[in-house]
Amino acid sequence: MDKISRSAAEAVADIPDGATVMIGGFGGSGAPIELIHALIDQGARDLIVINNNAGNGHVGIAALIEQKRVARMICSFPRSADPVVFKEAYLAGEIELELVPQGTLAERIRAGGAGIPAFYTPTSFGTELAEGKPVEVFDGRSYVQERWLKADFALIKAEEADPHGNLTFRMAARNFNPVMATAAAVTIVQTTRLVPLGAIDPEQVVTPGIFVDRVVEIAEPAQEEELNRAGAVYP
Amino acid sequence: MDKISRSAAEAVADIPDGATVMIGGFGGSGAPIELIHALIDQGARDLIVINNNAGNGHVGIAALIEQKRVARMICSFPRSADPVVFKEAYLAGEIELELVPQGTLAERIRAGGAGIPAFYTPTSFGTELAEGKPVEVFDGRSYVQERWLKADFALIKAEEADPHGNLTFRMAARNFNPVMATAAAVTIVQTTRLVPLGAIDPEQVVTPGIFVDRVVEIAEPAQEEELNRAGAVYP
Amino acid sequence: MSQDIESLKLSNAQIAWRAAQDIEDGAYVNLGIGFPEMVAKFQPEGRQAIFHTENGVLDFGEAPPLGEEDWDCINAGKKAITIKPGTAFFHHADSFAMVRGGHLDVAILGAYQVAQNGDLANWSTGKGGVPAVGGAMDLVHGARRVAVLTDHVTKKGEPKLVAECTMPLTGVGCVTHIYTSLAVVEVVDGGFVLREAVPGLSFDELQALTGAPLRAGNPVVPLICPEELK
Amino acid sequence: MSQDIESLKLSNAQIAWRAAQDIEDGAYVNLGIGFPEMVAKFQPEGRQAIFHTENGVLDFGEAPPLGEEDWDCINAGKKAITIKPGTAFFHHADSFAMVRGGHLDVAILGAYQVAQNGDLANWSTGKGGVPAVGGAMDLVHGARRVAVLTDHVTKKGEPKLVAECTMPLTGVGCVTHIYTSLAVVEVVDGGFVLREAVPGLSFDELQALTGAPLRAGNPVVPLICPEELK
Numbered sequence: 030m031d032k033i034s035r036s037a038a039e040a041v042a043d044i045p046d047g048a049t050v051m052i053g054g055f056g057g058s059g060a061p062i063e064l065i066h067a068l069i070d071q072g073a074r075d076l077i078v079i080n081n082n083a084g085n086g087h088v089g090i091a092a093l094i095e096q097k098r099v100a101r102m103i104c105s106f107p108r109s110a111d112p113v114v115f116k117e118a119y120l121a122g123e124i125e126l127e128l129v130p131q132g133t134l135a136e137r138i139r140a141g142g143a144g145i146p147a148f149y150t151p152t153s154f155g156t157e158l159a160e161g162k163p164v165e166v167f168d169g170r171s172y173v174q175e176r177w178l179k180a181d182f183a184l185i186k187a188e189e190a191d192p193h194g195n196l197t198f199r200m201a202a203r204n205f206n207p208v209m210a211t212a213a214a215v216t217i218v219q220t221t222r223l224v225p226l227g228a229i230d231p232e233q234v235v236t237p238g239i240f241v242d243r244v245v246e247i248a249e250p251a252q253e254e255e256l257n258r259a260g261a262v263y264p
Numbered sequence: 265m266d267k268i269s270r271s272a273a274e275a276v277a278d279i280p281d282g283a284t285v286m287i288g289g290f291g292g293s294g295a296p297i298e299l300i301h302a303l304i305d306q307g308a309r310d311l312i313v314i315n316n317n318a319g320n321g322h323v324g325i326a327a328l329i330e331q332k333r334v335a336r337m338i339c340s341f342p343r344s345a346d347p348v349v350f351k352e353a354y355l356a357g358e359i360e361l362e363l364v365p366q367g368t369l370a371e372r373i374r375a376g377g378a379g380i381p382a383f384y385t386p387t388s389f390g391t392e393l394a395e396g397k398p399v400e401v402f403d404g405r406s407y408v409q410e411r412w413l414k415a416d417f418a419l420i421k422a423e424e425a426d427p428h429g430n431l432t433f434r435m436a437a438r439n440f441n442p443v444m445a446t447a448a449a450v451t452i453v454q455t456t457r458l459v460p461l462g463a464i465d466p467e468q469v470v471t472p473g474i475f476v477d478r479v480v481e482i483a484e485p486a487q488e489e490e491l492n493r494a495g496a497v498y499p
Numbered sequence: 500m501s502q503d504i505e506s507l508k509l510s511n512a513q514i515a516w517r518a519a520q521d522i523e524d525g526a527y528v529n530l531g532i533g534f535p536e537m538v539a540k541f542q543p544e545g546r547q548a549i550f551h552t553e554n555g556v557l558d559f560g561e562a563p564p565l566g567e568e569d570w571d572c573i574n575a576g577k578k579a580i581t582i583k584p585g586t587a588f589f590h591h592a593d594s595f596a597m598v599r600g601g602h603l604d605v606a607i608l609g610a611y612q613v614a615q616n617g618d619l620a621n622w623s624t625g626k627g628g629v630p631a632v633g634g635a636m637d638l639v640h641g642a643r644r645v646a647v648l649t650d651h652v653t654k655k656g657e658p659k660l661v662a663e664c665t666m667p668l669t670g671v672g673c674v675t676h677i678y679t680s681l682a683v684v685e686v687v688d689g690g691f692v693l694r695e696a697v698p699g700l701s702f703d704e705l706q707a708l709t710g711a712p713l714r715a716g717n718p719v720v721p722l723i724c725p726e727e728l729k
Numbered sequence: 730m731s732q733d734i735e736s737l738k739l740s741n742a743q744i745a746w747r748a749a750q751d752i753e754d755g756a757y758v759n760l761g762i763g764f765p766e767m768v769a770k771f772q773p774e775g776r777q778a779i780f781h782t783e784n785g786v787l788d789f790g791e792a793p794p795l796g797e798e799d800w801d802c803i804n805a806g807k808k809a810i811t812i813k814p815g816t817a818f819f820h821h822a823d824s825f826a827m828v829r830g831g832h833l834d835v836a837i838l839g840a841y842q843v844a845q846n847g848d849l850a851n852w853s854t855g856k857g858g859v860p861a862v863g864g865a866m867d868l869v870h871g872a873r874r875v876a877v878l879t880d881h882v883t884k885k886g887e888p889k890l891v892a893e894c895t896m897p898l899t900g901v902g903c904v905t906h907i908y909t910s911l912a913v914v915e916v917v918d919g920g921f922v923l924r925e926a927v928p929g930l931s932f933d934e935l936q937a938l939t940g941a942p943l944r945a946g947n948p949v950v951p952l953i954c955p956e957e958l959k
Contacts, residue, residue, distance in 0.1 A: 055784045055821070056807040057800055081821075106863040110807075116859050128860050131783060132825030132867030136380070139822040143592075144599030144641070145371070146402040148383040151870040152829060155848075155901035158862065167381040167411070176402070193549070193558065193585045197467065200818055201810075202801040204784050207820040211600060227584025232432065233468050234587035235820075237557045239527050239549070239602050254800035254807075290554045290591070291577040292570055316591075341633040345577075351629050363630050366553060367595030367637030374592040378822075379829030379871070385599060386640040390618075390671035393632065428779070428788065428815045435588055436580075437571040439554050442590040446830060462814025469817035470590075472787045474757050474779070474832050489570035489577075 032194045032238070033223070034245040037067035040217045044068060044182050047100075049077040051138065051183040051209040052090060056082055056109065057253030059202035061186035061219045064245075065089045066263055068098075068184070075100045079138070079180060081131060081205060083107030083115040086257035092264070094118055103178070105131035111257060130158060133175055135208055141179035142211025142240070149174055183213030186250065187236070190220035191227070194241025195234045203235065210240045219247045267429050267473070268458070269480040272302035275452045279303060279417050282335075284312040286373065286418040286444040287325060291317055291344065292488030294437035296421035296454045299480075300324045301498055303333075303419070310335045314373070314415060316366060316440060318342030318350040321492035327499070329353055338413070340366035346492060365393060368410055370443055376414035377446025377475070384409055418448030421485065422471070425455035426462070429476025430469045438470065445475040454482045504704065507697045508680040513724035514648050516541040517695075518607060518678045521646075522548050526604040527597075529553065529638055532576035535607040535648050549585075551603060553634040555594045558585040575634060598634070598641035606642035608635060610649045610674075612664045615711035617674040617686040619647065620666035632669075639670035651679035651708055658710030660684065660691060681705060683722055690714055695722035734934065737927045738910040743954035744878050746771040747925075748837060748908045751876075752778050756834040757827075759783065759868055762806035765837040765878050779815075781833060783864040785824045788815040805864060828864070828871035836872035838865060840879045840904075842894045845941035847904040847916040849877065850896035862899075869900035881909035881938055888940030890914065890921060911935060913952055920944055925952035 034040035041064060044050065050068070054060030069092055076099050083102045084091025091114040093099055102124060107115050118124040129137065130152050140148055149172035153159040163174040185206045188199040196218060198206055210216045223246035269275035276299060279285065285303070289295030304327055311334050318337045319326025326349040328334055337359060342350050353359040364372065365387050375383055384407035388394040398409040420441045423434040431453060433441055445451045458481035509517070511534050519541035522528060528548045530536050539561075542548055549558045552574040559574070560583035568579035597603065612620040619639055622632045639645050649659050660677065677684040682705055683695035694716045696705055706713050739747070741764050749771035752758060759781045760766050769791075772778055779788045782804040789804070790813035798809035827833065842850040849869055852862045869875050879889050890907065907914040912935055913925035924946045926935055936943050 056803065058784070058803050058807075059801070106861045107859055108861045112859070119859055126860070128862055130862050130866040131821075131864040132829055132871075135821035135825050136378070136829075139596075140383070142600045142602075143371070143596035144601060145383050145385060146405075146407055147400070148375070148380050150380060150829060152867045154870075156866060156898045158866065165382070170381075172381055191585065195585065195587055198818075200467070200799070200802045200812070201782075201784050201786050201804075203818055203820050205821045208822045211596065211602075225584075231582050231586040231588050232435070234589075237587040237589060237597075238585070239551070239557055239597055252800050291573065293554070293573050293577075294571070341631045342629055343631045347629070354629055361630070363632055365632050365636040366591075366634040367599055367641075370591035370595050371599075374826075377830045377832075378826035379831060387599060387637045389640075391636060391668045393636065426815065430815065430817055433588075433590075435569070435572045435582070436552075436554050436556050436574075438588055438590050440591045443592045446826065446832075460814075466812050466816040466818050469819075472817035472819060472827075473815070474781070474787055474827055487570050 031192050032242060032244050033192055034243045037063045037219060037245050037247065038070065040064065040243045040245045041067045041071055044071065044073045046073050047075045048073060048181040051079040051180040051213055053185045053206035053209050054080065055204040056085065059186050059204050059206050060089050060253045061184045062089050062251040062253055063247045064184040064217060064219050065093055069093055069096055069264060074098050077101045077103065079103040079178065081105050081134065082109055085109035085253060086111045087114065087262040088256045089253050091115065094124060099124055101125040101127065103127040103129060105129055105134050128158060135205065137175055137178035138208045138212045140177035142208065145177060147174055147176050178212065180213040181215065183209040183216045185210050185216060185218045187218050187220040189222045189224050189229055190218055190244045191224050191229055193226060194218065194238030194244055195229050196236035196241065197229060197233060198235055207236045210236045215242045216240055217243045219245050219250065221248065221250055266427050267476060267479050268427055269478045272298045272454060272480050272482065273305065275299065275478045275480045276302045276306055279306065279308045281308050282310045283308060283416040286314040286415040286448055288420045288441035288444050289315065290439040291320065294421050294439050294441050295324050295488045296419045297324050297486040297488055298482045299419040299452060299454050300328055304328055304331055304499060309333050312336045312338065314338040314413065316340050316369065317344055320344035320488060321346045322349065322497040323491045324488050326350065329359065334359055336360040336362065338362040338364060340364055340369050363393060370440065372410055372413040373443045373447045375412040377443065380412060382409050382411050413447065415448040416450065418444040418451045420445050420451060420453045422453050422455040424457045424459050424464055425453055425479045426459050426464055428461060429453065429473030429479055430464050431471035431476065432464060432468060433470055442471045445471045450477045451475055452478045454480050454485065456483060456485055504700065507699050509697065509724055510729050512537060512728040514678050514680060516724050516728055517683065517722065518646055518648055522605055527551055527602060528605045529603050529642065531608040534609055536576065538607055551597060553594050553598060555589050555591060556580065557587045595637055598637050601641065601643065603642035605644045605646060606638045607646045607648060608638060610647040610659060611666050612659055612661050613647055613674050613677055614661055614664045615691050616689045617672040618664050619669045619674050620664040621669045623667040625667050635669050639673040644675050645673050646676040646678060647674050648678050651681040658708060661710035681708065692716050693719050695720045697722045734930065737929050739927065739954055740959050742767060742958040744908050744910060746954050746958055747913065747952065748876055748878055752835055757781055757832060758835045759833050759872065761838040764839055766806065768837055781827060783824050783828060785819050785821060786810065787817045825867055828867050831871065831873065833872035835874045835876060836868045837876045837878060838868060840877040840889060841896050842889055842891050843877055843904050843907055844891055844894045845921050846919045847902040848894050849899045849904050850894040852899045853897040855897050865899050869903040874905050875903050876906040876908060877904050878908050881911040888938060891940035922946050923949050925950045927952045
């Protein structure tokens, strides 16, 4: 009953080619850079990556795409300050894109974690993003049926974690991380501070350990925004 | 931009006859006893009450039923240590019962707050509680379609509240309270401690103020379980 | 039922003990109200299960001493519990997301009837009165292993393991394991497979007390529980 | 467009100022990325709106001084923000529960085109490149008042307020208020109602710049904004 991995490399070692991987973060906030870079080092290919964005600059998800490991992105906003990596891969036909409205993306992931195979939302009704999806009228208003989204693995960035995987997050770095933690068969967490069991107040646990499989401490994590401002490139 | 009410009576004054009222709590934990008793004093009738249970003893929801104010209960478990009030009213045909599985009840309320008019769940498939509900097969498994649940008012018990309605809860008294706070047109909170704006750490807010309309401080709230052990009767 | 068979029957504590032996270290477990709650007492040495209660607490501690209850800290049975290092509180929608989302390893419930295809009836006798379902219909779809603890037969001696449930269903095809007062039975491919039986009871005797065909597991192991729990 | 009309046009700051005047004290408001973000600067004295950003922050403060950014504390436009008394953090599913659940009072967005029935096109020019939608399709269904800030016409002088959108839709029948460089228009019963127009512009001139019939409000008020924002 100890979920601690000794390194990011160990934590991501068994992610196979073709895996579906949710990656937390909204832009650079909450992006688990060290886990993503360990996944690059590890070599898995043909990944389906689920994230709000599609990378920025030449680190993190952008680096994963630049290394040609991503077959398909599921995201809401594949633009950024420096979107060149995704843009070139997309326009060259090297990467598929499934564009999902941001709230629908969050809700589909939440549904995946909560055992809800489908739900109805007003979002995207009457738009091209609803094409081919069932529509139903409730109380006189039209709604689009959306399906749950699950993953084989989730890569999550937390602020604090205990050995059972109870997590807290840091400010707006919370974003998709707690939701994705619920929706993957294997949830892998990098935490800035690994704390003893009992150190997190039971009232303040944001993600209970039931959703977490592996925890690795990365005490001084890189921040994507800062890496990009410094012009970093990985590897 | 101040949501503070001076008394429980003031906070519930405009709840009309026939209103649908969500009441937080699971058994006695998290039950907003003072708001319920103010609602009894106020006199509204023909209420539709949504709660996990249907009252215990002769205080809180049981007292509201005993005073013949409730036309219909929507709940998962209308039993308790001392269920006589609901039982007699139900067997006499004086109160209607809509029985909903507990997880479906929570999810229908969450859906009401989240703008999801309907969703699918495996819960209750093939049982008499699914009779008359649409069924759909996803990935080879059958699911029941459930509709959102909303209310005109929600009565909520919080531990801390600030003047903007940011809330925390106390241990398992959290239960249905944060979910119901999202699903009512008017959410009324009794808080054990009214604290200044900024006193609740932004990381530790459980219910953000956007879901809250009125806050009244009840500094030493009654606990239903303790009232019942003391044989209390209201009014 | 003959007095002989009555004397072979396991106590509720023994049934709970037996179920506890199958819970792995680190498993997330929900124990139904009443009899299943006893399972928590019998975790094998060196294993630590983490208990979930549907009213929003994970990894809670034992009951407090009498008189030291905090009635805001209760389980789904409305009994007082305690916190311990690792406890987390969350709201009801998150709690049932854990359940329905398949995050529990084991759910353990009582039963009126279990059918050979795994159908469970445990919430209503269908006889009127006030119906109440609680979280049972969610829990039976929420765990990788859904285990039932039950007497093998009713007080009148009628089988509780049946061909088809006659009482109102809690869930369809949901039960995977059955721990009874006489046997351990698994539901496999729409039928009952006998894994363990109390010593002194023949296969045919057990079959006579069971309302649907039993297939003998390979092997059928003697079901031996601590005598001191009798 | 004549140079005369060009000189009558409000600046973006003036449009944002005008939109800000309609936000009540205590309103929960989401401001779209870019131009709509300017609205926050122009809250009238004595009123306090509470701003929501879809990446999980409510009631945040102003941008920090340059060099003091914490890049874990950003808004949906990925610009640095700050916390202040009352701020709350939450995850993305909760954030869009606020949006889709109708808890926002006002959402303010930009537009490529708005149709007379309230259809909005603001996410894609339909011309290829990399499509990106973000939270726009959620926000247009999430607020009691969905307001658009826009030039009245395109750079080429074509109407942006149209009979029917020709560009890919963001949402159907969702826009309630339009603040343009020349007018304030409401969508009422499937048509444009003119509430305010900049002084010096006749109804017929404004109609000529609008791609669907305008009904004159009763009254049509002069649209006057602070000169210093020009």
